[in-house]
Amino acid sequence: MRAAPLLLLVPILLLSSARAGEASPKFRDVVDAREVQRHTRDFEKSLATLGVLGRLRCSMVIELAESTPDYGYGGICDLTVGRERRTIMVCDDTMVGKFTLKVSGFAIDRGELASFTRANCPGGG
Numbered sequence: 334m335r336a337a338p339l340l341l342l343v344p345i346l347l348l349s350s351a352r353a354g355e356a357s358p359k360f361r362d363v364v365d366a367r368e369v370q371r372h373t374r375d376f377e378k379s380l381a382t383l384g385v386l387g388r389l390r391c392s393m394v395i396e397l398a399e400s401t402p403d404y405g406y407g408g409i410c411d412l413t414v415g416r417e418r419r420t421i422m423v424c425d426d427t428m429v430g431k432f433t434l435k436v437s438g439f440a441i442d443r444g445e446l447a448s449f450t451r452a453n454c455p456g457g458g
Contacts, residue, residue, distance in 0.1 A: 359398035360447040363406070369394050372406050376423050379432035380412075387414035389423075395446055397456055403428035407450030409441050422446060424454035 363369055373391045391410035407424035422435040433453040439445055
């Protein structure tokens with residue numbers, strides 16, 4: 334079975350953006366290779382629930398610093414579906430599962446990733 338082109342994904346994406354002037358949330362870089370891999374696999378599972386059976390390689394993963402037992406994670410990852418590859422921004426929280434992805438219109442920047450994750454996948458919300 335041939336994988337669907339990435340362009341077909343656009344209608345199923347959930348997008349939201351942080352408000353201008355919003356304070357930058359605190360976050361930590363996830364640098365442990367095992368932890369990065371675990372979150373990457375979790376992001377892949379969430380993509381699979383949307384029908385996207387691709388592989389991710391995340392170059393940047395962050396954890397929001399929250400005061401709740403629920404955590405928000407974000408990543409900037411290369412998504413490979415078949416022969417197509419695209420850089421995407423993803424986030425998810427650990428309790429409710431607010432998986433969100435963005436396929437364009439972002440910089441590969443920790444601050445922007447933190448703002449995206451805070452706006453779309455805050456822990457405890």
